Amino acid sequence: MAKVNENYAKLPGSYLFTEIAHRTARYMEEHPDAKMIKMGIGDVTRPLVPAVLEAMHDAVNDMSTSENFHGYGPEQGYDFLRNAIVENDFAARGVDIAADEIFVSDGAKSDCGNIGDLFDVDNVVAVCDPVYPVYVDTNAMAGRAGDYDEAAQNWTNIVYMPTTAENGFCPALPERDADIIYLCSPSNPTGTVLNFDQLKVWVDYANEHDAIILFDAAYERFITEENVPHSIFEVPGAKTCAIEFRSFSKTAGFTGARCGYTVVPKDLVRDGQSLNAMWNRRQTTKxxxxxxxxxxxxxxxxxxxxxxxxxxxxxxxxxxxxxxKEGLEAAGFTVFGAVNSPYVWCKTPEGMGSWEFFDLLLTKANIITTPGAGFGPSGEGYIRLTAFGDAEATKEAMQRIAQLEL
Amino acid sequence: MAKVNENYAKLPGSYLFTEIAHRTARYMEEHPDAKMIKMGIGDVTRPLVPAVLEAMHDAVNDMSTSENFHGYGPEQGYDFLRNAIVENDFAARGVDIAADEIFVSDGAKSDCGNIGDLFDVDNVVAVCDPVYPVYVDTNAMAGRAGDYDEAAQNWTNIVYMPTTAENGFCPALPERDADIIYLCSPSNPTGTVLNFDQLKVWVDYANEHDAIILFDAAYERFITEENVPHSIFEVPGAKTCAIEFRSFSKTAGFTGARCGYTVVPKDLVRDGQSLNAMWNRRQTTKxxxxxxxxxxxxxxxxxxxxxxxxxxxxxxxxxxxxxxKEGLEAAGFTVFGAVNSPYVWCKTPEGMGSWEFFDLLLTKANIITTPGAGFGPSGEGYIRLTAFGDAEATKEAMQRIAQLEL
Incomplete structure (x- = not known):
């Protein structure tokens, strides 16, 4: 008898965006004339740029003749792209990454999920809280998360590292030794960053503990401040302890086109195995x-x-x-993120839960946001707004908030 | 300390196409004027058709305006494609498959590999021999294959089902109970098919044993004979025991464009879990x-x-x-496949191994093929030729073979 992976049955429903859609639909049914402004889902809205469009048209044309047709390509990505990545995303910032350490894929979400294939079930996984749900859910599917505790809204074997205003959105080193540590900077959902010194603490920890950092840099193009690494490999020692995920989704509007890449340094070795060779084998096989x-x-x-x-x-x-950021601050809100990120993390009014504030903005300002509690227990008391909308609508949203009576 | 998935270290090198490339390169270095004809790798060579090219250009144009821009789409695929698949690939053949049983992806290789996520490590996996290496390697990575036996060139926990001329390329039911059974029809590499009655034996077996058949139908468009199912769901009972993989690679030249889909019926339930719901969760998460x-x-x-x-x-x-097929037969060879498949499976001359025959064709006829032994122990004594090349070159290859002195 075929036996299924029993870990799937432990997963709680993924209610966040379903619940948002449900509440929004119900409101709109009752108020069909309401002009809604969407600031919830982190999807881009601007067109692909002309250079990209032209290259894609040219590539489609390549496929129209047997001379220029491209069939199976290298699973790791074409050299024209890997070399451009090496030169522009790394060498230009003084980071020495080789082309065969770059693995092009259909997107960072796939890679963030599939990277788990390389690890044993017996690893202690640490995540920031609040966090992009994919990190936790994929480990739960693989059996590394233990059981889900409905009351606490967390998994018994996952190490949650609160990342809140109280600690300046820099998680403290975990008390329990962690083997695999997910870091995301600029962070989804808080929009905050880890600066060089903060990130170095983690690189040093990982090297001391032979842990591996899975570093999600999907939003690095939004960094404006100095002293904030765009790549973890800007930190000395990271090549022996880190894997980095990059995406063209937010960089260049590829959420629907699909492309990203993962950097696995050849210096990264555990149990005598090269993680670069393992990922190469994984990608060429699957x-x-x-x-x-x-x-x-x-x-x-x-x-x-x-x-x-x-x-x-x-x-x-x-x-x-x-x-x-300026609109919310002018309206008296406490706001984080935004400076180095497309995400704005806004504290709810005193004593108001994140779903309650979500409902208030939905019904009083017709603005759709994301309740922070959806990203983990420590997201309670916040909402996330995204900067990926239309500029006029964004300004309009802030005017509506300014006129709110709270 | 981060612990890696120890199963990766058990994998033998994937030498087949590397070794072919190596032998070919060495020959060409010594014979720079040789006009090689490639009949080895199963990659298409004809351009994408005009209707596809036009649709792709239009879609690129959609991405050029904010009104028609498409960001994140449904992880399961757009309705316009899922509905077209349902209507044309299934309803038109009298098969009742619903749109939410279709999961569009970047290709059948990804799905064939990733489907393993849904299953427990303790399943007995059965494969035909010879076979598409992805089935075995992905199970080895997941820990279902046991250990690799270098001498026997097989994995200790995999059930190999010889699929050879002796049994008409229809594998016998396994002696040991199998939980997960991979079938590929038309077969890669043998080019042979399972007819309705042959496939029904497997569907009945799977239902009796609560096993699951993973049915790879990537080559179904090449079927010319009646009574050969294009989909396993043409066989009554298959919806409670089978998952089917389809690909646009060979159907429409998408090896470089990347698209395929997987059919997971809602009637497929094991351990009380819906495999359709599990795959939906897998795909939306990863x-x-x-x-x-x-x-x-x-x-x-x-x-x-x-x-x-x-x-x-x-x-x-x-x-x-x-x-x-006709060229090889006229030259005195025993040939299988070809009728319902782009693959031709040719018996080597009496007493000659598949690598030996590969070398002979390489050096005496300048034709690159694939030695059958590369697909599994029972592939020894055969070579695979593919029909995806240029028509004139294909004819030329047969003329060269006709002139061979064996």
């Missing part, structure tokens, strides 16, 4: 490379025109983030 | 949908023009398969 057309589009962001064009789009979102 | 641009291209093969155009391309390859 993946067939990202689409040629999409890789051509991704490579175009590294051309002079492409660079300028994606910066213009990023500036559009960065301006939205400033508008949200 | 995958972010196939590229919008590529899905638009895939949907175009179901338009009237698209249908005709991909049939023309398929006819091109089918004609090649006939040329190879």
């Amino acid at each position: 993946f067939n490379g990202a689409s040629y057309i999409i890789q051509r589009g991704a490579a175009a962001i590294y051309t002079p025109e492409g660079k300028q064009q994606i910066e213009d789009t990023l500036d559009y979102y960065r301006a939205n983030a400033r508008v949200i | 995958f972010n949908g196939a590229s919008y641009i590529i899905q638009r291209g895939a949907a175009a093969i179901y338009t009237p023009e698209g249908k005709q155009q991909i049939e023309d391309t398929l006819d091109y390859y089918r004609a090649n398969a006939r040329v190879i």
